[in-house]
Amino acid sequence: MWKNFKLNKFLLLIPLTSLMFCFNSPKNDDEKMQTIMVSVKNTLSYLHYSPKPINDAYSKDVYKHYFEMVDPGKRYFIQSDMDEFGKHETKLDDYINQGDLTFYKLTIDRLYQRVDEIDKITQDIFSKPINLEEDETLILEPKMKKVPANKQEQYNEWKKFIKYNILQEIESMNSKEEAQKEKKDSVQKYNLKDTIKYQPLAPDQKLKKATDEVKDLVKETFTRFKKRKKMDWFTVYMNAYTEVFDPHTNYYSPKDKEDFDTNFTGKVIGIGAIIQEKKGNLYLGALTIGAPAWKSKQLSEGDKILKVKSKPKEDAVNVVGMLSDEAVRLIRGEKGTPVTLTVQKKDGTIKDVTMIREEVAIEDTFARSIIVNSPNGKKYGFINLPSFNADFENPNGRNASDDIKNEIIKLKAQGIEGIVLDLRNNGGGSLTEVGDIMGLFMQAGPYVQVKDGNGKIQTLKNKNETPIWTGPLVIMQNELSASASEILAGVMQDYGRAMIIGSPQSFGKGTVQTFVDLNRFLNTEDDFGSLKLTIQKFYRITGESTQRKGIVSDIQMKDFFTYAEIGERYDDYALAWDKIPSTSFQKLNYFNIQALEKASNERMAKNAKYQLLLESAQWREKLDKEETITLNINKFNDVMKQRKAQIEKFKSLTKFENGLQFTMYQNEIEREKKDEAFKKKSEIWIKNLKKDLYLQEAMNIIADMSVKS
Numbered sequence: 287m288w289k290n291f292k293l294n295k296f297l298l299l300i301p302l303t304s305l306m307f308c309f310n311s312p313k314n315d316d317e318k319m320q321t322i323m324v325s326v327k328n329t330l331s332y333l334h335y336s337p338k339p340i341n342d343a344y345s346k347d348v349y350k351h352y353f354e355m356v357d358p359g360k361r362y363f364i365q366s367d368m369d370e371f372g373k374h375e376t377k378l379d380d381y382i383n384q385g386d387l388t389f390y391k392l393t394i395d396r397l398y399q400r401v402d403e404i405d406k407i408t409q410d411i412f413s414k415p416i417n418l419e420e421d422e423t424l425i426l427e428p429k430m431k432k433v434p435a436n437k438q439e440q441y442n443e444w445k446k447f448i449k450y451n452i453l454q455e456i457e458s459m460n461s462k463e464e465a466q467k468e469k470k471d472s473v474q475k476y477n478l479k480d481t482i483k484y485q486p487l488a489p490d491q492k493l494k495k496a497t498d499e500v501k502d503l504v505k506e507t508f509t510r511f512k513k514r515k516k517m518d519w520f521t522v523y524m525n526a527y528t529e530v531f532d533p534h535t536n537y538y539s540p541k542d543k544e545d546f547d548t549n550f551t552g553k554v555i556g557i558g559a560i561i562q563e564k565k566g567n568l569y570l571g572a573l574t575i576g577a578p579a580w581k582s583k584q585l586s587e588g589d590k591i592l593k594v595k596s597k598p599k600e601d602a603v604n605v606v607g608m609l610s611d612e613a614v615r616l617i618r619g620e621k622g623t624p625v626t627l628t629v630q631k632k633d634g635t636i637k638d639v640t641m642i643r644e645e646v647a648i649e650d651t652f653a654r655s656i657i658v659n660s661p662n663g664k665k666y667g668f669i670n671l672p673s674f675n676a677d678f679e680n681p682n683g684r685n686a687s688d689d690i691k692n693e694i695i696k697l698k699a700q701g702i703e704g705i706v707l708d709l710r711n712n713g714g715g716s717l718t719e720v721g722d723i724m725g726l727f728m729q730a731g732p733y734v735q736v737k738d739g740n741g742k743i744q745t746l747k748n749k750n751e752t753p754i755w756t757g758p759l760v761i762m763q764n765e766l767s768a769s770a771s772e773i774l775a776g777v778m779q780d781y782g783r784a785m786i787i788g789s790p791q792s793f794g795k796g797t798v799q800t801f802v803d804l805n806r807f808l809n810t811e812d813d814f815g816s817l818k819l820t821i822q823k824f825y826r827i828t829g830e831s832t833q834r835k836g837i838v839s840d841i842q843m844k845d846f847f848t849y850a851e852i853g854e855r856y857d858d859y860a861l862a863w864d865k866i867p868s869t870s871f872q873k874l875n876y877f878n879i880q881a882l883e884k885a886s887n888e889r890m891a892k893n894a895k896y897q898l899l900l901e902s903a904q905w906r907e908k909l910d911k912e913e914t915i916t917l918n919i920n921k922f923n924d925v926m927k928q929r930k931a932q933i934e935k936f937k938s939l940t941k942f943e944n945g946l947q948f949t950m951y952q953n954e955i956e957r958e959k960k961d962e963a964f965k966k967k968s969e970i971w972i973k974n975l976k977k978d979l980y981l982q983e984a985m986n987i988i989a990d991m992s993v994k995s
Contacts (some may be wrong), residue, residue, distance in 0.1 A: 319520050320385035322814050325804045326524055326537055327382045333802065334531055335739040335820045336861060344530065345378040347859070352526035356393065356519075360431045361447065362400045364440055368433050382527055394519045398512075403437075404444060405508045411445050412501045416452060416493070418919035424450050427913040448500060449917045455496035456919075457926050459487065509566060513609050521815075528817065533857045534799055535820050540813040541615060543801070549651065553677070553684075556618045557625065558646040561591070561610045568605055568613050570629070575961045578641035585629065585639055592636070593628035602628060619643050649967075651675050653686060655693035656975070657700050659947040660985050667697035667705040668948075668981070674715030674723075674770040686715065687722030694726060694755050696951060704758035704988040706981070710788065714769025717746070717798060717824070724777060725750025727759055727784070732869050733777045735825040736798060745827075745869050758877075758991040759784040760984050763839065765847035768793035772832045773824060779840065780827050782874045785882060785991065787841040787984060794854035796833030797861060798822035823861065829868040833861055840879050841886045841987065843980060844900055849907035877991050885990055886983060895942050895979055902936040944982035948972050 331337050338344055353371075357363050363371075374381075374389045381389055424446045425431050434440035463486050470482040487495065517539075524537035538546060548554045558577020562569045568591040573580040594616040595602035605613045617625055626640040655669040669690060677683025690707075697705065721733045725748040732747045761775050761784045772792045778784035797820045804814040825831050834855045854860045890896050909929070916922050950958075950968065958965040975981060 315517055316387060318812070318814065319387055319390070319517075321808065322520075322524065322537070322804060323382050323387075324385045325808065325814065326527065326817055329802055329804070329817050329819065330528065330531055330535070333819055333821065334535060335797070335822060336532070337739075338531055340379045340383060342376040342379060345376050345380075347530045348378045348526050349375045351530055351859075352393075352523065355522050355526060356397065358428055360428060360433050361440075361443065362397060362404065364400075364434045364436060366436075367396055367400070378527075390520065390523045394516055394523075397519070398516070401508060401511055404440070407441050407444055408448065408504050408508075411441075411448055412497070412504075416449065416497055418449060418453065418493070418917070418922075420918065421921075422446055422449070422917040423914050424917055425914055427911075430913050446917055448504065450915065451500045451503070452493070452496045453917065453919060453922050455499050456492050457922075459492050459496065460926075463487075506566070510563075510609065513607070530859050532797065532820050532861050533854075533859055534795065534797055534818070536818045537815060538801075538818060539815045541611070543816050544615075546818075548648075553645050553647050554618065555621045555643050555645055556614075557627075557641050557643065559585070559617075561614050561617070563610045566607050567591075568608065568610060572963065574646055575963045577646045578644050582639050582641050584637060585627070586631070589629040589631055591627055591629055593626075595626035595628075598624055602626065621645055647684070649964075652684060653689035653693055654971075655697055656972070657697065657702065657949040657951075658706075658981075658985060659949060660989060661945055662989055664989065665700060665702045665949075666985060666988055667694070667700075667702040668708065668975070669693050669697075669705060670708045671712055673712055674717075674719040676716035676719055678716075685722075686719045687726070690723050691726055691754065698755070700949075700951075704760070704991065705755060706760045706762060706984045706988060707784075708762045708981075709767045709771040709775060710762050710764040710980075711766045712768070712771040713766065713793075714771055714795065717770060717773070720770050720773045720777070721746060721748040722750070723774060724748045726754050727756070727778070728753050728781065728874065731781070731871055732827050734773050735827065735829070735866060735869055736822045737825065737866060738822050743866060758988050760988045760991075761786050762980065762984055763788040763792050763837065764845055765789045765791070765793060765850075765852045767837075768795040772796070772837050773826075775837045776826045776832060779837065780873075781871065782876055782879075785841065785877065785879070785987060786837060786839045787886075787987060788839050788843060788980065789845055789848055790842045791838050791853070792832075792836035793852070794832060794834045794836035794860075796823055796825070796831045796854075796863075798824055820861070823864075825866050827869050827871050829866045831863050831865060834863045841883050843890060843896070843983065844903065845980070846899075846903045846906065849903050850910070882987055882990055886987055889986060890983065893979075893983075895939065896983075898936060899939055899979065902939060905932060905936075942979060943976055944978060946976065946982060946985060948975060 327340065331340065349371075353363075371389075371393060374392075378389060380386065434443055463484070466482060466484045467486075470480065470484045472478075473480050473482055521537060521539050521542065528535045528537050556577075557579040558574035559579040560571030562571045570579070570585060570587055570589045570591065572587055573585065579585045591605055591613065593602040594605050594613060596616045596619060603616055605616070617627070619625060621643055623643050624640050625643055626638055628636065628638050630636055651673050652675065653669055653671045655667055658666045658668050660666055671686060671690065674686045675689075676685040694705070717734070717736075724733050728748075730747065730749050730751050732745045734746050736744045736746060738744075759778070761778060763771060763775050763786060767775065767788075772795065775784075775786050775792065779786045799818050800821050801816045802819050803816050805812070808814060823831060823833060834853075836853065916925065950972075954964075954968065958968060
């Protein structure tokens with residue numbers, strides 16, 4: 287969660303000269319990085335919620351975290367590298383204080399050197415026959431792996447890694463062949479028209495095809511790596527420093543900040559097309575219906591992009607071989623300005639297509655609702671909220687609370703008798719949106735307490751006195767529900783306004799971030815990026831922090847994430863849980879939690895599909911924690927056979943239907959006739975809703991609820 291926080295008053299308390307580093311514009315990348323280093327250090331030390339001492343202990347943590355990010359699989363550096371790097375382990379605190387690039391340059395230069403060498407190593411491996419009969423084992427768990435002792439050991443490890451990928455590719459072919467055979471057998475069994483192609487490959491053909499696929503994949507990986515600018519790695523280096531303060535304090539380069547803003551507001555200024563990379567070339571992906579690329583009637587999915595002319599008076603830039611994110615930044619620009627793409631059509635013709643950039647909404651970030659026709663004959667409303675989006679820059683921009691309000695109004699017009707608000711997988715967003723959404727369901731009252739680094743506590747209140755939905759309300763959450771999702775679920779639980787159902791506990795992110803532009807402290811017009819900085823912790827109105835512990839569901843239902851290590855409590859650098867005094871609030875007691883919980887638990891205990899799902903989740907998590915895998919093809923095939931037998935046991939889960947019927951709004955039905963992309967997304971959405979076992983139980987729970995007057 288983050289908020290549109292103004293630092294001006296706060297900064298009056300700080301001698302700004304202590305935050306200054308450079309009064310002149312840097313002349314090169316080195317000076318720019320040095321400036322960023324010291325500015326980040328000063329900002330962390332003065333403005334972070336819980337600043338750490340910049341000392342040798344901090345340096346060791348940064349060192350450890352840095353290599354976890356740069357070489358997590360321990361494939362690139364060898365022991366002599368680590369011995370050399372280790373001499374700097376307690377000096378990283380000095381380097382950030384002084385803006386010293388010694389360690390950064392040493393490690394990144396060595397990384398590029400090793401990548402060049404490993405590129406040649408893999409070419410040598412692929413030039414020789416791949417023997418899958420050898421009795422070898424690959425270590426999968428990074429914590430068990432050791433850095434290769436020398437180049438020969440590194441060669442052997444890469445050879446194992448390549449073998450593993452080839453074995454996986456062969457297994458993928460086997461699975462596809464089996465699926466095709468099943469289809470063909472079914473068609474023949476029922477004397478249907480046989481159009482199924484089933485041409486199984488011989489083992490040697492599969493080996494060759496799989497080897498070629500993996501060879502191309504490895505080659506493309508190294509090609510992309512070498513295109514990556516060293517300045518991009520500097521962001522990784524700086525985040526090793528920031529994330530040791532806490533996992534949500536991060537350095538954002540200017541382009542990273544642009545991507546964040548795009549995701550947060552749910553809009554982008556561009557042409558409305560996905561850009562895809564394939565073997566060194568860029569292609570147009572899906573086109574957004576109604577956006578400039580689609581309206582041009584000259585572009586199609588699959589067109590190869592050759593050049594981009596970002597501004598009328600500038601030359602077109604050749605984008606062949608460019609990374610997709612770089613090309614995207616050339617295509618994006620100011621609203622109402624022209625951009626020209628030179629594309630090669632599938633028939634080989636070359637065409638220049640000029641479009642006017644527009645604001646393109648990313649609809650997947652916005653709330654959406656649908657009417658649920660329950661087996662009991664009643665109608666309920668289902669609202670999915672992917673994020674607490676807000677557009678602080680545009681007063682007419684979209685935000686989550688207005689979207690939810692509009693969805694409730696539409697649902698009420700359909701005569702629904704209860705609402706299920708789905709916050710599963712919602713990672714949060716704007717804190718202020720929580721209060722506004724709360725105000726749609728109940729009258730005014732406090733919704734969160736916020737404490738800053740000085741211990742000052744502020745209580746935020748929803749001031750709305752006219753809720754638009756006072757009927758039954760269920761909120762769904764899971765382990766990926768975080769931040770703003772947890773504040774909303776927590777406050778609705780504390781008041782007794784909604785039943786919280788889902789995972790035993792949510793993610794546990796109880797901190798507030800704001801963006802601080804580093805230019806604020808520098809006398810320059812250059813863009814040095816921003817620091818997303820933890821400045822506050824938030825607490826429930828009961829005084830309990832959501833940090834690490836999250837929100838405990840009223841009715842707990844385990845899922846695939848429950849058995850995985852997901853959540854703030856698993857992060858070494860996460861801030862601690864604590865408690866402050868409760869604020870005054872009036873509990874509503876809308877329903878009998880114990881009775882609803884008892885009825886649900888009884889249903890789920892008898893629900894064979896739910897019990898099977900839990901067994902599947904535990905089995906999958908056990909697989910994820912396997913530390914080694916055989917590279918002998920015969921033994922590998924035996925392992926795969928065992929897994930397939932287990933998967934067969936869980937196959938019925940893929941065919942599960944919850945028996946719920948869904949009705950779209952009339953205007954959406956009309957839109958589907960004109961908007962193919964919207965129609966496809968709607969079909970997929972409804973298909974997934976019909977397979978949602980947890981939604982089925984949510985509807986059972988809301989049917990059990992009765993509002994007390």
